Structures are given as C-alpha cells and as structure tokens.
Amino acid sequence: MTQSLAYIKKHLTQYGMIIALISLMIFFSFLTSGVLMTPINLTNLILQNSYILILAVGMLLCTLTGNVDLSVGSAVALIGGVAAVLMVDLGLNPLFAVIISLLAGCVIGAWQGFWIAFIKVPAFIVTLAGMLIFRGFALVLLKGTSKGPFPQIFQSIASGFIGDPFGGITLFGKPLHALSLLIGVLLCAALLAAEILSRKKQIKYNFDVMPFGIWILKNIFLILSVMFFIVVFALYKGIPNILILLGALVGIYHFITVKTVPGRHVYAVGGNAKTAKLSGIKTEWVMFWVYTNMGLLAALAGIVFAARLNVATPKAGNMFELDAIAACYIGGSSVTGGVGTVVGAIIGGLFMGVLNNGMSIMGVGIDWQQAIKGFVLLGAVAFDLYSKSKSRSK
Amino acid sequence: MSEKNILLEMKDITKEFPGVKALSGVSFKVKKKEIHALVGENGAGKSTLMKILSGVYPYGAYSGDIIFDGALCRFSDIKQSERAGIAIIHQELALSPYLSIAENIFLGHERAKAGMIDWDKTRADALVYMQKLGLNENPDTPVNKLGVGKQQIVEIAKALAKDVKLLILDEPTAALNERDSQNLLKLLTELKNNHGISCVLITHKLNEVSAVADTVTVLRDGRTIETIEVNKAGISEEKIIKSMVGREITDMFPKRSHKPGDTVFEVKNWTVFHPENPQRKILDDINFSVRAGEVVGFAGLMGSGRTELATSLFGKYYGRNISGKTFMEGKEVNLDTIPKAIKHGLAYVTEDRKEYGLVLMQNIKNNTSMANLKAVADYGVINESGETKTAKEFKEKMNIKAPSIYQTAENLSGGNQQKVVLSKWIFAAPKVLILDEPTRGIDVGAKYEIYTIINELARGGMACVLISSEMPEVIGMSDRIYVMSEGRISAELDAKTATQEKIISHMI
Numbered sequence: 022m023t024q025s026l027a028y029i030k031k032h033l034t035q036y037g038m039i040i041a042l043i044s045l046m047i048f049f050s051f052l053t054s055g056v057l058m059t060p061i062n063l064t065n066l067i068l069q070n071s072y073i074l075i076l077a078v079g080m081l082l083c084t085l086t087g088n089v090d091l092s093v094g095s096a097v098a099l100i101g102g103v104a105a106v107l108m109v110d111l112g113l114n115p116l117f118a119v120i121i122s123l124l125a126g127c128v129i130g131a132w133q134g135f136w137i138a139f140i141k142v143p144a145f146i147v148t149l150a151g152m153l154i155f156r157g158f159a160l161v162l163l164k165g166t167s168k169g170p171f172p173q174i175f176q177s178i179a180s181g182f183i184g185d186p187f188g189g190i191t192l193f194g195k196p197l198h199a200l201s202l203l204i205g206v207l208l209c210a211a212l213l214a215a216e217i218l219s220r221k222k223q224i225k226y227n228f229d230v231m232p233f234g235i236w237i238l239k240n241i242f243l244i245l246s247v248m249f250f251i252v253v254f255a256l257y258k259g260i261p262n263i264l265i266l267l268g269a270l271v272g273i274y275h276f277i278t279v280k281t282v283p284g285r286h287v288y289a290v291g292g293n294a295k296t297a298k299l300s301g302i303k304t305e306w307v308m309f310w311v312y313t314n315m316g317l318l319a320a321l322a323g324i325v326f327a328a329r330l331n332v333a334t335p336k337a338g339n340m341f342e343l344d345a346i347a348a349c350y351i352g353g354s355s356v357t358g359g360v361g362t363v364v365g366a367i368i369g370g371l372f373m374g375v376l377n378n379g380m381s382i383m384g385v386g387i388d389w390q391q392a393i394k395g396f397v398l399l400g401a402v403a404f405d406l407y408s409k410s411k412s413r414s415k
Numbered sequence: 416m417s418e419k420n421i422l423l424e425m426k427d428i429t430k431e432f433p434g435v436k437a438l439s440g441v442s443f444k445v446k447k448k449e450i451h452a453l454v455g456e457n458g459a460g461k462s463t464l465m466k467i468l469s470g471v472y473p474y475g476a477y478s479g480d481i482i483f484d485g486a487l488c489r490f491s492d493i494k495q496s497e498r499a500g501i502a503i504i505h506q507e508l509a510l511s512p513y514l515s516i517a518e519n520i521f522l523g524h525e526r527a528k529a530g531m532i533d534w535d536k537t538r539a540d541a542l543v544y545m546q547k548l549g550l551n552e553n554p555d556t557p558v559n560k561l562g563v564g565k566q567q568i569v570e571i572a573k574a575l576a577k578d579v580k581l582l583i584l585d586e587p588t589a590a591l592n593e594r595d596s597q598n599l600l601k602l603l604t605e606l607k608n609n610h611g612i613s614c615v616l617i618t619h620k621l622n623e624v625s626a627v628a629d630t631v632t633v634l635r636d637g638r639t640i641e642t643i644e645v646n647k648a649g650i651s652e653e654k655i656i657k658s659m660v661g662r663e664i665t666d667m668f669p670k671r672s673h674k675p676g677d678t679v680f681e682v683k684n685w686t687v688f689h690p691e692n693p694q695r696k697i698l699d700d701i702n703f704s705v706r707a708g709e710v711v712g713f714a715g716l717m718g719s720g721r722t723e724l725a726t727s728l729f730g731k732y733y734g735r736n737i738s739g740k741t742f743m744e745g746k747e748v749n750l751d752t753i754p755k756a757i758k759h760g761l762a763y764v765t766e767d768r769k770e771y772g773l774v775l776m777q778n779i780k781n782n783t784s785m786a787n788l789k790a791v792a793d794y795g796v797i798n799e800s801g802e803t804k805t806a807k808e809f810k811e812k813m814n815i816k817a818p819s820i821y822q823t824a825e826n827l828s829g830g831n832q833q834k835v836v837l838s839k840w841i842f843a844a845p846k847v848l849i850l851d852e853p854t855r856g857i858d859v860g861a862k863y864e865i866y867t868i869i870n871e872l873a874r875g876g877m878a879c880v881l882i883s884s885e886m887p888e889v890i891g892m893s894d895r896i897y898v899m900s901e902g903r904i905s906a907e908l909d910a911k912t913a914t915q916e917k918i919i920s921h922m923i
Contacts, residue, residue, distance in 0.1 A: 222800065282788050282795045289785055292774035299732065299771050300786040300839065301757040359776050 038352060038368045045372060049379030056382050057375070060257035063250070068180065068329065070374035071263040072097070072322040074367055076345035077352075078274050079318030081366040082311045084349045085278075085291040087358025088137075088144035090312065092151030093319040093345060096129050097338030098159035100323030105168035105333035108175060115175040123320050129155065130316015131309070138308035152342070159335040169332030179329035182258040183265065197252075198259030205251030209244045216240055263325060270318075275363045287311060291358030347394070348373055351401040373397075421482075422447045422613050423468075423581055428479035430463055430472065437463045438477070438637045445581065445630075448607055450614045452624040452645075455634035455659055456858035461617050464634070465583050469503040470496040484580060500580035504570045506589060506856075510558045517541035517554035520572045544572040547610070548602060563717075564595030568602065575612075582606070583615045588623065589856050592717035592884060593919075600627045619858060621652040633658045660860050668891035669866050673873040675709035675894055678745075680761075680847040680878055685739035687727045693735060697723050699902045701739070705847060705878040710869060712893030712910065713882040714918050720902040721882045722766060725849045729763040730756040743846065757786060760846030764836055764853055766882070768829075772836040775825035779817060780806035782824050782835050787843040809838035814864060830861025837868060848872060849880040854888065866892060886915045898922055 049057045056062055076093050083090045103125050107118040129151070136147045170176075187199035216236075223230045231239065254260050278284040289297040290307045298304045322341070327333045352369025354361030376397060380390050423445040430438040438460045445451045455461050467477050470490030481488045483499055490496040493503075510519050517537050526536040541554040550568045558566055567587055574582055584603075588596040604627055606612045616628060624631055625645065633640040633655060640658045681704040689695035698720050705711045713721045726733035728741065730753030741750050743759050750756040756763075765771035773782050783806045784791055791802040806820040813834040817827055824832055833853060840848060850869065854862045869892065873879050883889045889896055889910075896913050898906040898921040906921035 225800075280796055280799075282792050282797060285781065285785075285788060285797060288777070289774055289781070292776050293770075295771050296774050297785070298753060299729070299763065299765060301730075301754045301843075302785070303752075303754060359774070 038365060038372070042368055042372050042375065045375050045379070049375060049382075053379060053382045057379055058253070060253045062378070062382070063253050064257050064261060066374055066378050067261055067264055067267075069378070070370060071179065071267055072326045072329070073341060073344045073348065073374070074267055074370045075270060075318055075322040075325065076341055077348040077366040077370040078270055078363055079315040080342075080345040081274075081349050081352075081354060081361055081363055082278075082287055083144070083315055084346070084354040084356075085287050085358060085361050086144075086308060086311055087291050087356075089148070089342075089346050090133070090151075090315045090319075091145070091148040091342050092129075092133065092155055093315065093322070094338035094341035094343075095152045095155035095159065096126065096316065096319035097323040097326055097341055098333075098335055099129070099155040099162065100126055100320040101327035101333035101337050102159045102162040102168070102335065104175075104324055104327050105171070106162060108171055109168050115172050118175075119178075119324055122324055123317060126316045126318075126320020126323070127313055128316070129319070130313035133316065134309035134312035137312055138305040144308075144312075156335070159337075163333060163335045165335060167332045167334040169330075171328060171331055176328050176331050177262060178266075179263055179325045181262045183260050183262060185259060195256060198255040198257075201251055201255040201259040204260060205248055205255075208251075209247055212243060212247070213240060216243075266325075271363060271367055278363055283307075283310070288359055291360075293359075344373060345370070347398045350405075351398060353405065355405075356402070369401075420446045422484060424480075424482045425464070425468065426480045426482070428464065428467060428477055428481075430460075430467060430477040436637055438467075441479075441634065441637065441639050443632055443639065444642070445613050445615060447613060448611050449629040450603055450607055450616055450627050452616045452618060452628035452631045453634065454618060454621070454624060454631060454655060455640075456860055459634040459659075459858075460637040461634055462585065463637075465503060465585065465615070465617065468496065469493055469501055469583065497577055500578060501583065502574035502577060502579040502581070503583040504567070504574065504585065504587065506586050508563075508566050508570055510566055510569060510573075512559035513557050515555045515557055516545070516550075516552060516561070516569050516572075519558050519569055520544060520554075520576050522573065524577070540576070541572070544575050547575065548572055562595070563590050564592075564598065567591070567595075567599060571602070571606075575610075579612060581613050581615065583617070585617045586619065586856065587616070588618070588620060593886075594716070596623070603627060619856065621655055624655065625652065631655060635659060635661055656859055659858075667863070667887065669863065669870055671710075671870050671873070673708045673710075673870065676707035676876065678704050679707045679743065680705045681742040682728065683740045683742070685724070685728070685741075686737070687723060687734035688736040690733065690735050697734060697902055698727065701904055703897055703904060703907075705880055707846075707876045707878055708873050709894045710873050710879045710881055710892055712889035712896040713880065713899060714884075714886065714889045714896055714922065715899035716922050717884065719899040719922070721899050722851055723902075724899070725763055725851055725880070725882060728756070729753060729761060729849065757843060757845070760844075761849070762786070762840040762843055762845035762847070763849045764833075764840055764851060766851040766855060768832050768836050772839075773824045773832060776823060778821045778823050779810060779815065779827075779835055780820040783809050783820075783838045783842060786839050790842070805842060806838075809842065813838055813868065828861075830857045830864070833857060833861070833865060834868075837865070841872070845877070847878045847880065849882070851882045852884065853881070854883070854885070886918060889918070890915070 046057065080090060080093065100122050104118055104122045107113045107121060108115060133147050133151050136142045137144045183200060185198050185200045189196050190199045191197065220230065220236065251260070278287065286297070286302050286307050289300070289302055290304050294304055323338065326337055330337070348370035349361060349366045350356065350369070351372055352361070352365035352367070354366065373394065376394060377390060380393065421444055425441065425443040428438050428441045428443070429436070441460065441464060443464065453461050466472050468481065470493045473491040474489035483501065488499060490499070511522065514522070520541045521537055526533045526540060538554050545552065545554065548568050548571060550565060550572065552561065552565065558569055561569070571582065587599055591599065600623060603614050603616070607614060616623070618624065628645050630642060630644055632642045635658070683702055685698060685701040686696065687698040689697050701724060715721050723733050727737055728750060731737055731751055732753060741748055748759045750759060750761065769775060774785070780802060784802050788797065791798050791805060803820065809815070810817070810820055815831050815834045815838070817831060824835060827835065853869070854865055857865065869879055869881070881889065881892055890913055893910040896908045896910050896918065897904050898908065898918055900922055908917065
C-alpha cells in the first residue's frame with residue numbers, strides 16, 4: 022500500500038491533466054444539472070471541437086520544436102475556400118477535391134517550413150506573415166463572401182455518423198447503436214492487450230513498473246471510461262465519423278512521436294538543437310517537415326470546418342491558432358520545446374472544449390468565457406513551471 | 416589561530432536533499448587575508464557548501480552556524496550575503512553581454528541621482544576599480560567584445576564595487592588559457608596582499624593550489640577530510656589527490672598498450688575563414704594525419720584554432736570558404752555535412768557537453784542512441800528493447816553512475832555526463848574520434864576513467880585526436896603532438912620526448 026502511495030505521489034503530475042479534465046467534467050455536470058453529460062451534448066462537444074483537436078495535434082509538433090504556428094486559423098479559411106471553389110464552382114468529385122485541398126495544405130506548410138528551416142527566419146515571424154497572407158488569399162479566393170453548400174457526402178465528414186449494419190439493438194428498453202458498441206468492445210480489448218504486452222516488456226527489462234494493484238485499477242478505469250463514452254454515443258446516433266478520424270490521427274501521431282526515428286528527432290531538436298545537429302540529425306529538415314505537416318493538418322481542419330458549417334467563409338478559423346496553441350500548453354507542452362505529448366495536447370483541447378461547452382450551457386456570456394479561458398491558460402502554464410522549478414530545487 | 420584572525424567560520428554544516436545527505440557536519444574556516452582552496456571530487460559538496468554560504472540555500476534549509484566577520488549570519492538570500500561582504504563568481508559568468516564594462520560593474524547598484532544615471536561618475540568609478548585590477552580597457556567597451564579572461568576581471572571588479580570582504584570563485588580558470596589563468600591567480604594574490612580581501616578558490620587544478628593558496632580544505636562525500644596549511648607542510652599534489660579520492664592514485668595516466676597502425680585520416684591544405692568575417696583566415700593550410708590505434712594530441716592556446724579545426728572538419732559546422740582535402744583510409748572523402756562526416760567514420764566530442772553534447776532534459780538512453788538511432792530501428796520504428804539493451808550495455812561498460820538509464824542527463828555529474836557523450840559516439844562506431852577537452856571540469860577519479868576509455872578505444876584500433884589545454888594530459892596521453900598557434904600547425908612533436916617547455920615555446 023505504501024508502495025502504491027509512493028508511486029501515485031511520484032507520478033501525480035503525469036496524470037494531473039486527466040484528473041483535472043475529469044474534475045472539470047464532474048464540476049460542470051453538477052452546475053448544469055447533468056446536461057453536460059447527456060448523449061446529445063457530448064456528441065456535439067466532439068463535433069464542435071474536432072477541428073481544434075486536429076490543429077492541436079499538428080501544433081504539438083511545432084511546440085515540441087519550441088515554436089508555434091500562428092497561421093493555422095488563416096490556413097483553415099484558405100483551404101475551406103479552395104475546397105469550395107473545387108466542389109461548388111468546378112463541380113469536382115468530393116474525393117478529388119479533398120485530396121487536392123490536402124495537397125494545397127502541404128504546399129502552404131512547405132512554404133512556411135522553407136523560410137523557417139532553410140532561411141532561418143524565426144517561426145513566429147514566418148507564421149505571423151502567413152496569418153496575414155493566407156487570410157488575404159482566402160478573401161481574394163472567395164471574393165469576400167461565403168460559398169456553399171457542399172455535396173451531402175462532403176458534409177458527412179464533419180456531421181455524419183457511422184452506419185449500423187446491425188440495425189440497432191435494444192437494451193434495458195433503450196435503443197442502442199450496435200456497431201458503435203462493437204467497436205467500443207474491440208477498442209477496449211486492443212487497449213487491454215497493449216497494456217498487458219507493454220507491462221510484460223517493462224518487467225522483462227526491469228523498468229520502474231506500476232504497482233500491480235494500481236495497474237489493475239488504471240485499466241478498469243480506462244475501460245470503464247471508454248465504454249462510458251461509447252455507450253453515450255450509442256444512445257444517440259452512434260459514433261460520429263469525425264471521432265473515427267480523430268482516433269486514427271491520435272493513434273498515428275502518438276505512434277510517430279513515441280516510437281519512430283523522425284519523432285525522436287523532433288524531441289531532440291526541441292530539447293537542444295545544437296546537440297541534435299552535432300549528432301548528425303538533419304535539424305533543418307526536421308523543422309521543414311514539422312511545418313509541412315502542420316500545413317497538412319491545418320488543411321484537414323479546414324475541410325472539416327467547412328463541411329461542418331456547410332459553407333466556406335473567409336472569416337473561418339479566426340483565432341483557431343490560439344485555441345490550438347493553448348491546448349498544447351494546457352496539455353503539458355513546454356514553452357521552450359522538447360516536452361509534450363499528443364495525448365496531452367488532446368486532453369488540453371478537450372479541457373478547453375468542456376470549459377466552453379459547460380459555460381455556454383450555463384449561459385455565461387462570450388465575454389466572460391474569453392476572460393476565463395485566458396485565466397485558465399495562464400494558470401495551467403504557471404502551475405507547470407512552478408511544479409517543475411519545485412522538482413528541480415529538490 | 417586566534418579568533419581575531421578568522422573572517423569566516425562555518426560550523427557543523429549539514430544539508431540534506433531528499434534521499435541524500437549532501438553535507439554532514441562540515442566545518443570550514445577562512446582567515447583574514449588568505450587564499451583558501453576548496454578541493455574535492457565532483458559531488459563532494461563544494462558547491463553546496465558555497466551555496467549555503469552565499470544564501471542560495473537560505474537559513475533553515477540547512478543546520479549549523481555561519482559566523483562571518485564576528486557576527487552570526489542567517490542569510491535568507493544572495494542579497495543579504497552580498498551586503499555582508501560575500502561575493503560569489505560562478506563558472507558561468509553573470510554579465511550582461513551588450514552592456515559596457517562600467518555598466519556591468521555597477522549593475523544593480525547604479526551610480527545614480529534621483530533615478531538618473533550619473534554617467535561621468537559611473538565611468539570614473541569604474542576606472543578606479545579597473546585600474547586596481549589592471550584592466551586596461553575603455554570602460555565603455557561592451558563586455559562581449561572582451562575575452563573570457565577579461566570578462567572574469569570585470570566580474571571581480573563588480574564584486575569589489577560591492578565592498579567585498581570574501582570572494583568565492585568557482586573554477587575560475589576552467590575556461591581560461593594558461594596566460595589568462597596566471598594573470599588571474601596573480602590578481603587574487605594582489606587583492607589579498609594589497610586590499611586584504613580573502614578568497615575561496617574552488618578548483619580542480621592542483622598546480623593552482625600549490626601556486627597561490629595559503630590553506631587547502633579537502634571535502635569528500637560531504638565531509639571535511641582535512642585542512643592543510645600550504646606553506647608549512649610543503650604539501651604535495653599526490654597528498655591532496657589521495658585525500659580527495661580516498662585512495663592512492665599512483666599514476667595520473669593509465670598504462671598504454673596500443674600500437675599505432677596505418678594512417679586512417681588525413682587532412683591536406685585545410686584553410687578556413689571566419690563565418691561572419693570572410694576576410695579573416697581562422698585556419699591556414701593545416702596538414703595532419705592520424706593512424707589507427709594512435710592518440711594524437713593537439714596543444715595550443717585558446718583561440719589558436721584547435722576547436723575550429725575540429726568543427727570545420729566535422730561536417731563544416733564552423734567556418735566558410737573552406738578549402739582543402741580530407742582522406743579516409745587513403746580515399747578522398749566529402750565531409751560537407753555532419754551526416755556525411757558521421758557516415759565516413761568521424762565523431763566529435765564537443766568541449767561544451769551541456770550546450771553541444773547532450774540533450775539535458777532527455778534520459779541516458781535517448782542520448783546514447785542519438786547519433787546512431789538507425790542502428791536500433793527497423794524501417795524508422797525504434798526497436799525499444801534493442802535501444803534499452805544498448806544503453807544498458809554502455810552504462811555498464813562506461814561505469815556511468817546513475818540509478819537507471821532513465822535518469823535525465825541534467826541530473827548526472829560532469830564525469831558521468833561526459834561518459835554518456837562518449838557512449839553516444841562509440842555507439843556510432845567511428846574510425847576517428849575527435850575529443851575536444853574531454854576532461855574539462857571533471858574530477859580526478861573520473862578523469863582517470865576517461866583516460867582509460869580513450870586508451871581502450873585506441874587499443875581497439877580507433878584513431879583518436881585529443882585536443883586539450885592541459886599540458887600534462889596532452890603529454891601523458893598522446894603518441895604524437897601537434898602544436899597549434901594562430902591558425903597554423905607550428906610543430907609536430909614525439910610525445911616521448913616532448914616537455915611542457917618545448918610545447919609552450921611553439922605555442923606563442
């Protein structure tokens with residue numbers, strides 16, 4: 022038991038964000054007398070925040086290098102415009118339109134990456150310029166007005182739900198989306214298998230393993246929370262398409278950052294660029310690809326946002342960059358680079374999302390919401406720095 | 416020793432960090448008008464003791480008493496200890512680089528009237544202190560235009576301006592060349608004789624101790640081992656080393672059994688210009704070669720171009736308009752980028768391991784695999800068990816003292832950090848290993864281990880280039896010695912017949 026307590030103490034900061042997110046959800050559940058946790062609201066919460074979460078994944082890589090990308094909000098507007106021109110004006114097949122839009126995002130990212138990596142213009146300046154340039158291009162492209170609507174299939178990217186070949190089942194007198202439940206069960210099995218494998222490996226290599234009791238508790242908690250959300254979705258219309266996309270993105274980028282050589286190189290460059298360079302890492306190319314990737318994900322966010330609104334407007338994506346950056350820092354990224362995780366950024370993004378959503382349900386005005394979000398960001402980063410300086414002085 | 420003569424007495428100082436006793440019952444006395452050397456291996460507690468004295472660790476964070484100038488002191492921060500007359504000069508200088516000498520001297524207590532700086536008085540007063548210290552510079556010169564040696568003197572002037580009674584210097588000569596070191600030590604003696612300022616000198620260089628110190632206190636494992644009066648006892652360096660490490664080190668350098676083989680790496684007509692000032696030649700027509708299993712020493716003053724030679728060869732990291740040819744095992748090779756240099760078998764251990772050698776926030780494992788990550792990855796996916804195994808093997812082989820390979824590099828001592836950097840490069844399996852000041856700021860015991868590793872590598876056939884400012888190290892470790900002076904190779908000497916005098920005569 023004492024061993025378990027010591028472990029919890031040591032790793033508390035690691036799970037601090039998750040605990041904070043859950044506390045926030047419970048807090049708002051009480052304040053909104055349960056509205057926050059209703060199936061329809063949770064589904065909306067995911068739909069409303071999906072594009073910020075997509076941006077946060079790309080932004081995480083930027084913050085790992087010790088930089089940010091201020092242009093993503095404008096890129097969202099520009100790519101939305103590109104998609105609209107392709108589909109609405111030219112009547113292109115939505116699949117081709119999406120592919121071309123994503124490629125356009127890569128070009129935007131590569132453009133910025135080029136100046137940052139090879140000409141060595143500070144990322145802040147390049148992306149500040151990009152913020153103006155892309156917003157301007159979006160206005161030019163859309164001639165200052167909105168363009169829509171989009172084909173049905175395109176809209177379903179952001180607002181659709183996975184189909185149910187089983188036609189739904191009824192449990193305890195309530196209709197449920199069967200495929201969603203099946204996916205949930207499979208996901209839990211996969212998570213559990215991964216956990217068991219990694220624990221076996223850790224024991225084999227003599228790592229600092231979690232005490233067994235806590236490990237069991239953690240997994241029960243993990244499965245319960247996954248199943249909770251799955252059941253909530255199943256009670257409404259099932260799993261949204263966008264959640265599948267998000268899940269895949271998180272999985273892919275988590276894998277890249279944790280398990281692959283390019284991921285390790287990003288952390289090394291962010292931790293100490295000079296050392297990384299002198300160790301033979303092509304630091305310029307790392308920066309180039311990080312920003313190219315940000316362009317790709319900004320394009321994806323732009324597509325999702327346009328699909329959700331069912332219209333492309335030159336004002337789209339205003340201030341998105343700040344939400345994405347805030348998500349990363351609330352999720353534990355270090356301002357100086359080298360520290361941060363994909364999962365952390367997602368949790369940070371959800372934290373902001375729950376905060377917005379909860380306050381909206383309570384009827385807090387947009388004015389106060391802004392101010393409160395500002396305080397939360399400041400508090401989160403200050404707390405992070407404080408706890409770090411405390412652990413260092415020990 | 417009558418009590419009157421005592422400037423500082425630290426009694427029974429104990430300081431605990433969670434899980435470690437950094438100091439246990441340390442006593443330390445400094446007399447008025449003396450230079451007191453504080454020596455000990457890294458981790459012996461020297462810095463901790465000085466941090467307590469200067470108030471970095473406030474009263475209450477330690478137990479024991481500090482009596483300074485006859486009064487019991489309970490400093491709660493650095494400001495208070497400065498007011499009492501204690502100034503500490505750290506290894507990393509605390510100067511503002513773009514401000515002038517005069518501005519830096521009075522930083523924090525500006526010569527001002529009603530909030531407006533009195534520039535005439537600032538300059539005039541600065542000149543007084545500068546003259547005292549023999550610093551012949553314009554007080555308006557920005558300090559980043561000065562060499563490290565002179566910057567250090569500005570630091571001392573800053574301390575003098577605060578009416579210092581006790582000056583603490585943490586390895587002041589670590590970054591200085593021979594000449595500047597001599598000047599600095601002379602200056603400390605003058606301050607003592609002419610101005611009655613006592614000085615605590617933390618150092619790893621024992622020749623400095625015997626040159627200027629009146630008293631030596633040796634710390635080991637957080638305890639005072641002994642305090643020796645230098646002039647009376649006629650102490651030998653061996654004696655100090657013995658009490659520092661707690662065992663006898665019969666030889667400073669381990670025995671060597673390697674035999675040089677064929678030439679591995681050859682550089683011809685290597686010429687390099689300054690990166691910002693393309694008119695300025697930094698290296699002029701350098702020619703040298705290294706054989707397999709050979710340790711080649713590079714001696715020279717700071718600024719003679721040794722580091723620039725290494726970094727320009729290593730993927731043209733330094734310099735511009737580089738011309739010349741490089742040959743690896745007889746074949747001409749292109750070393751234009753660092754990945755190419757590594758691919759062709761070159762490795763470079765930098766002189767500044769914290770800034771250029773390690774990602775401090777990452778653990779031993781990640782630092783070890785950094786230069787050769789491909790070797791533990793399949794199709795770009797890191798093979799975790801392979802990487803772990805490699806890091807563990809190196810930790811074992813190099814005797815890296817850490818609880819596990821998941822320890823972050825910033826929490827390691829200097830010697831262990833250097834072993835991690837060496838692991839990183841040995842794992843990259845180079846043919847030629849360039850070591851730039853590999854034992855700077857490393858304690859005696861760890862130095863010996865590093866020397867053993869270098870010899871071991873040479874015995875395995877690696878060609879080693881050893882750049883060092885410590886002459887005994889160059890002579891003791893090398894087979895052959897190149898001496899550099901002002902961007903040229905001024906001599907090539909056989910290490911067997913080389914002497915310090917001979918090397919110095921070619922350095923200037």
